[in-house]
Amino acid sequence: MADLVARLPAELTAGRHGLTGVTAGAGLRIMPQRQIVSVIARRDGLEPLRAVASREFNVDLPGTPVLARGTDVSFLWCGHQQWFAMADEGDEFLAGLRHRFGASASLSDQSDARLVVELSGPSTGAILAKLAPIDLDPRIFAVGATAMTLVGHVGGQITRTGEDAYELMVFRSFADNVLHGVLTAGAEFGVDISSTRQKD
Amino acid sequence: MVSVSDQWAQYSVAGPQARDLLRTVVDSRHDISDAALPYLGVAAMTVCDGVTARLFRISFSGERAYEIAVPARYGDALMRRLMENGRPFGAIMYGTEALSVMRIEKGHPAGNELNGQTTADDLGLGRMMSKKKDFIGRVMAQRPALVAADRPTLVGFRPVDHKQMLRAGAHFLAVGAKPSLENDEGYMTSVAYSPSLQSAIGLGFLKNGPARIGQHVRAYDPVRNGDIEVEICHPAFIDPRGERLHG
Numbered sequence: 537m538a539d540l541v542a543r544l545p546a547e548l549t550a551g552r553h554g555l556t557g558v559t560a561g562a563g564l565r566i567m568p569q570r571q572i573v574s575v576i577a578r579r580d581g582l583e584p585l586r587a588v589a590s591r592e593f594n595v596d597l598p599g600t601p602v603l604a605r606g607t608d609v610s611f612l613w614c615g616h617q618q619w620f621a622m623a624d625e626g627d628e629f630l631a632g633l634r635h636r637f638g639a640s641a642s643l644s645d646q647s648d649a650r651l652v653v654e655l656s657g658p659s660t661g662a663i664l665a666k667l668a669p670i671d672l673d674p675r676i677f678a679v680g681a682t683a684m685t686l687v688g689h690v691g692g693q694i695t696r697t698g699e700d701a702y703e704l705m706v707f708r709s710f711a712d713n714v715l716h717g718v719l720t721a722g723a724e725f726g727v728d729i730s731s732t733r734q735k736d
Numbered sequence: 737m738v739s740v741s742d743q744w745a746q747y748s749v750a751g752p753q754a755r756d757l758l759r760t761v762v763d764s765r766h767d768i769s770d771a772a773l774p775y776l777g778v779a780a781m782t783v784c785d786g787v788t789a790r791l792f793r794i795s796f797s798g799e800r801a802y803e804i805a806v807p808a809r810y811g812d813a814l815m816r817r818l819m820e821n822g823r824p825f826g827a828i829m830y831g832t833e834a835l836s837v838m839r840i841e842k843g844h845p846a847g848n849e850l851n852g853q854t855t856a857d858d859l860g861l862g863r864m865m866s867k868k869k870d871f872i873g874r875v876m877a878q879r880p881a882l883v884a885a886d887r888p889t890l891v892g893f894r895p896v897d898h899k900q901m902l903r904a905g906a907h908f909l910a911v912g913a914k915p916s917l918e919n920d921e922g923y924m925t926s927v928a929y930s931p932s933l934q935s936a937i938g939l940g941f942l943k944n945g946p947a948r949i950g951q952h953v954r955a956y957d958p959v960r961n962g963d964i965e966v967e968i969c970h971p972a973f974i975d976p977r978g979e980r981l982h983g
Binding site for chain 1: 738739740741742743744783784785786787806807808809810811812813814817
């Protein structure tokens, strides 16, 4: 097995950041490394792709900006006829998708290219309002909705995973910058950081 | 299109023993001999017991050199491993300043030369433009001013008095010519002190430059009181035949 130690895009020390003496306004967690593969439908590939996704993963590939959860694999809309296929760590995810989708899609491994952060808690909306120029009202941005937008001044994708929970996804090389932005925006509410050490 | 820039951590491993150092991390079943991976070759392989990797035989320094890429999560560990395994080879980190000196010694055009005002011909790369097939930019590249016979073309420069420094931005004048726009023959783009040649060296564009190698011109820089005589040289100061590059 690989004798190099993997590292997450960023590491934070667990504990309270910002305001203390109150219940934290938000919790922040760097998500464990997951498998992310960019899936782009090729010409005339959309229908075969949808059929395979439905049959193999029990999911309707979304044509609008939402996260669709299937069996073992989730598909996050990320553009016209484009999705991120996401799964927990395991072997041969890319190869498995390639085998199933064949010539109907172009695939690219993006697992190491993204930092995924979960932000949850009652003040999350107020924190994100400082960072992202999008309407987070639940009538507009319901649970499951996703948006390719800005996080601070960095391009990224925000997905609502619960009433008060969001996943932020940005390029790995912006990890420190984005985390600094989130913590700065959250300081007035207090942010509880979960331990994020990578398990080897 | 999907960017994979953040997916991979990629390092340059350059120098005469670069392949020997890489041999210590590349899994043994992969052949990285010059026959299997010649200059400009590329191969998918594994390193450090099964980590996915890509190995590129590419050189910006002019030395035998490679770039090795692994998924970004392993970037930190691979760099540490290379430095550790590189100790017996005397491996050291090098930065862009050193790289910049080496690329000038080698006559490789970079940002200062690829400045949006120069053509492939100006850079001595005209052979890369097909004479037979169409390509993007072909029509525009045929405009009269871009194919004029006396267009300033890439050459190297060295001060006649080796103790003098060169200045990027200096303009070239024939020796004895009065400074004027009409007499302007080109300009210096990149300069460095070459530890190998123990003098300043420079790259620049000079009218009919390649035909004037060995002759002298004035490098005139009135803004910084620079006015020195320089020798016109082949742009590849070191290893012009690429023997180091090919190993």
